[in-house]
Amino acid sequence: MASTVTLTQNPGDYNLAYGTNACTLSVLPSGASKFILQVATTGGDVLADIRQTANAEGKAIFDIQNILQTYVHVSPIGTEQIGLGNVSAANLQESVNEVERYVINVGHEINGTTNLRSVSYGPYEVIGGKKPFYDVAWSAGPYQASLNADDSNPPCTNIYGNGQPLSDNEQYILGSELTQMGVAAPSSIGINTRVQIHDVFPDDLHTVSYFNKPYTGGLPSPPSAASCIEGFRITSYQEDGTLVNDVIIPNIMANGGGPNVAYGDGQQPRNNSLVITGGFGPQNLSSFLYYTTPTTQATYSLSKAVAYYYVQTVAYTPGTCLATFTGYEDESMHWPQMYRIYGRGAVVNTSGCLDYDHIQFSWLNSYGFRDYYTFTKKNVRSTKRRAKNFLANTSDYNSTELTTDAGARGYTTYSQEIQETFTAETGYMSDEDADYLEGLFNSPDVRVRLGDNGPTNYESYFFGCNVTSASWTEKSYRKDKLFQYTIKFKLANNIKSQRG
Numbered sequence: 178m179a180s181t182v183t184l185t186q187n188p189g190d191y192n193l194a195y196g197t198n199a200c201t202l203s204v205l206p207s208g209a210s211k212f213i214l215q216v217a218t219t220g221g222d223v224l225a226d227i228r229q230t231a232n233a234e235g236k237a238i239f240d241i242q243n244i245l246q247t248y249v250h251v252s253p254i255g256t257e258q259i260g261l262g263n264v265s266a267a268n269l270q271e272s273v274n275e276v277e278r279y280v281i282n283v284g285h286e287i288n289g290t291t292n293l294r295s296v297s298y299g300p301y302e303v304i305g306g307k308k309p310f311y312d313v314a315w316s317a318g319p320y321q322a323s324l325n326a327d328d329s330n331p332p333c334t335n336i337y338g339n340g341q342p343l344s345d346n347e348q349y350i351l352g353s354e355l356t357q358m359g360v361a362a363p364s365s366i367g368i369n370t371r372v373q374i375h376d377v378f379p380d381d382l383h384t385v386s387y388f389n390k391p392y393t394g395g396l397p398s399p400p401s402a403a404s405c406i407e408g409f410r411i412t413s414y415q416e417d418g419t420l421v422n423d424v425i426i427p428n429i430m431a432n433g434g435g436p437n438v439a440y441g442d443g444q445q446p447r448n449n450s451l452v453i454t455g456g457f458g459p460q461n462l463s464s465f466l467y468y469t470t471p472t473t474q475a476t477y478s479l480s481k482a483v484a485y486y487y488v489q490t491v492a493y494t495p496g497t498c499l500a501t502f503t504g505y506e507d508e509s510m511h512w513p514q515m516y517r518i519y520g521r522g523a524v525v526n527t528s529g530c531l532d533y534d535h536i537q538f539s540w541l542n543s544y545g546f547r548d549y550y551t552f553t554k555k556n557v558r559s560t561k562r563r564a565k566n567f568l569a570n571t572s573d574y575n576s577t578e579l580t581t582d583a584g585a586r587g588y589t590t591y592s593q594e595i596q597e598t599f600t601a602e603t604g605y606m607s608d609e610d611a612d613y614l615e616g617l618f619n620s621p622d623v624r625v626r627l628g629d630n631g632p633t634n635y636e637s638y639f640f641g642c643n644v645t646s647a648s649w650t651e652k653s654y655r656k657d658k659l660f661q662y663t664i665k666f667k668l669a670n671n672i673k674s675q676r677g
Contacts, residue, residue, distance in 0.1 A: 179295040180284035181206055182213075185236075187281065188301055191317040191451075193545070194246045194277075195307035200239040202283055205231050209285035212237035213293065216244050217280050219300050219448075224248065224279065228286055249305030250274040251622045252454070252547055257382045257539045257639045259433065260456035260465045267432035267467035268456040268477075269409075271449045272386075275305045275545045278448035302451050305545030306343075320388040323510060324403050324492055325395030333498030334403045337395070338510020339490045342373070343386040343452065343544035345616045348609045349373050352508065355515075360523065361418035363410075363487060369508035372487075374515045376524050378535060378551065382626065382637065383458030385514055386546035387490055389428075389446035402443035403493040405436065409455050411462070413479065413486035416522030421483050425491055428453060431468035439471050441493050454546060457488045459518055460637065484521040488514040534629045536601045538664075539639055540620035548616055554602035554661065558630060560672070564593035595672040598645070599630075603662045614662055618646060625666065641669035 186201035202212040211228040214237070218224065225244040229237040253274055260268030280300050284293035308315055322339045326332035341347075352370035355362045366372065375383060389405045408425040415421060428434040429442075434453050436444035444450075456462070462479040469475050479486070489511075517524035532553045542548040571585040606614070617623065624639035631638065645665045 178292065180213075180292040182283045182285050182294060184281060184283050184298045186238075187298060188241070188303070189314050191302050191304065192315045193306035193308045194242060194249045194303050195305070196242060196315070197240055197308075197310065197313045198242045198245055198303065199313055200241055200281060202237045202239075203235070205235060205237075206285055206287070209287045209292075211286040213282075213284040213286055213291060214239050214241075215282035215284075215293070216241055217282055217297070219278055219280055223282075245277065245279070245303045246305075248277040248279075249303060249545065251305070251541050251545075255639075256384060256454065256547060257549075257624065257626070258456070258461070258637060259384060259454065260461035261382065261463070261637060262465075267426060267434075268461055268465055269426070269428060269432045269434035270384075270454045270456075271433070271435055272304075272452035272454070273449045276448055276451045277303050278451075279303070300447070302447065304343075304452065307543050307545075317388060318392065319510075322388075322391035322406070322490065322492060323395065324391050324393050324399040326397040326399045328397070329498065331495055332397060332400060334399045334492050334494035335395075336492050338508070339492075339512060340388055340391075340510065341371075341512045342514070343388065343542070343546045345542045345544070345548055346373065346613050348613070349512070359418075360485060361414050361420070363412045363423070363489070365489060366487070366511070366513055367508040370511045370513065371509060372513055372515050374517060376517050376519065377459055378519050379459050379521075380535075380628065380637075381458045381537060381549075381551060382456070382460050382539075382639075383516075383549050384454050384456050384461070384547050385488065386452050386454040386544070389450055389453045391492065400493065400495060402441045404443045405446045405450070406434075406453060406490045407437070407440060407493040408491045409457075410489045410491050411457070411477070411486060412489075413483040415482050416484040421480050421486075424477060426455075426467050426477065427469060429468060429471065431471055443493075452546070455488070457514060457516065458549075459516065462486075483518065484523040485515060485517045488516070536599070536628065536630065537626040537639075538617055539624045539626070540617045541622035542616055542620070548613070550603075550610075550614060550617060552601040552664065553604050556599060556601040556630070558597065558599050561596045561598065562593060563596075564590045566590050591676055593674045595674050596667060597672055598665065598667045599625075599627075600663060600665050602664075605659050605661060611660070611662070618644060618664070620644075623666070625668075642666045643669055 185203045188198040214227045216225045280297040320340045323337035325335050327335045349371040352366045353368040406428045408427045410425045412423045413421040436450040464478040537551040539547050566588045569589045572581045625642045626639045
């Protein structure tokens with residue numbers, strides 16, 4: 178007989194793994210001794226089975242965060258390089274590691290027998306991010322595009338906004354400031370649009386992660402095919418504002434994204450495709466093949482004439498509507514990314530020749546994806562060697578007479594460990610950058626691109642590293658005037674050593 182136990186509080190359709198994921202069970206049948214809660218895959222595999230007696234209110238309250246944390250992981254090795262060479266299909270990547278989809282089974286135990294409700298609750302999606310202890314019901318709303326439809330026949334997609342990226346970098350300028358800066362911009366960027374600016378070097382790698390599933394609950398309902406991010410629009414300009422190109426990279430499986438196979442498929446994002454990460458740094462976009470349709474390829478190359486460019490997500494709308502699209506209804510919910518490339522006129526590296534070789538960091542941010550920062554000032558590399566020796570006899574006693582050699586070794590190394598360590602400094606920082614950098618010092622997964630400091634042919638690779646700076650101190654212009662940060666780190670793998 179199926180159980181009548183009900184799930185009266187659930188973790189929500191979307192939640193972050195590191196923080197409260199509450200489940201409350203109610204209505205324990207007469208004679209039952211315990212509530213049962215099972216966390217299971219959508220395929221039916223049970224990940225955890227938890228049992229608990231009723232509390233004083235006749236309910237059982239569970240927090241399943243420790244269970245969920247086991248099944249979400251950091252971004253795959255090579256995420257930073259998507260789009261570069263043959264590292265990935267085009268420049269997009271799904272959330273295979275970072276998201277887990279699950280269901281909840283509930284029931285009761287009576288006389289040692291398990292009785293489960295006939296239908297599972299869910300499915301639910303959990304992302305490998307963190308949140309404060311008091312944030313019980315995390316809201317994905319600010320990170321989702323918001324869509325409905327207009328009164329056309331057939332209806333066109335009406336886009337309220339494209340949502341905020343899953344990044345701890347929340348700095349932005351308003352679109353109106355772009356005019357004051359004297360730069361061009363696509364017509365979709367209005368005066369109240371929140372433009373996030375990334376000042377980057379030509380060899381910088383950078384990814385941005387977006388919630389793929391839009392909010393479509395507004396009325397009238399948008400076209401059914403408008404179910405996910407349809408593509409990523411890259412619009413690039415020369416220093417004088419001349420348009421270089423305006424290209425959409427379709428968010429389809431052939432390009433590393435999905436779940437659509439072709440534009441307008443209308444597939445629902447879930448699990449592996451719930452979040453899409455795109456490689457949009459100058460080096461990610463330097464040159465790669467992508468598919469415009471499931472069978473037709475094109476090449477994207479970021480011209481060396483490009484001084485700055487914008488990246489925006491694009492929603493599906495019927496072909497008859499494309500020409501009428503001008504902007505977003507709520508510009509404050511539109512978060513395009515603007516990349517300004519040092520040395521090409523749009524932004525000036527004021528420190529100029531005082532820069533050292535650059536060291537770029539990538540780290541696990543509070544949403545479970547990657548954030549970036551490039552250290553440009555003094556950096557120092559050092560090694561520390563710890564050897565184990567034995568004292569060998571310099572004479573040969575297994576010969577016709579005693580002989581020795583002036584070059585013979587006494588102390589001989591039979592094992593040694595060589596640890597490579599680095600110190601790097603930022604340039605002078607703004608208060609906002611200083612707050613953002615706290616995430617690097619506190620992150621459990623940091624990777625570093627050593628650039629010219631790295632091994633030959635590995636200048637574009639990110640190596641695992643451990644930050645050894647044990648503390649981060651808040652600094653600000655008000656307290657510290659001109660200030661910098663220094664980071665100490667070591668590579669996650671020691672240098673291989675030989676025996677003596």
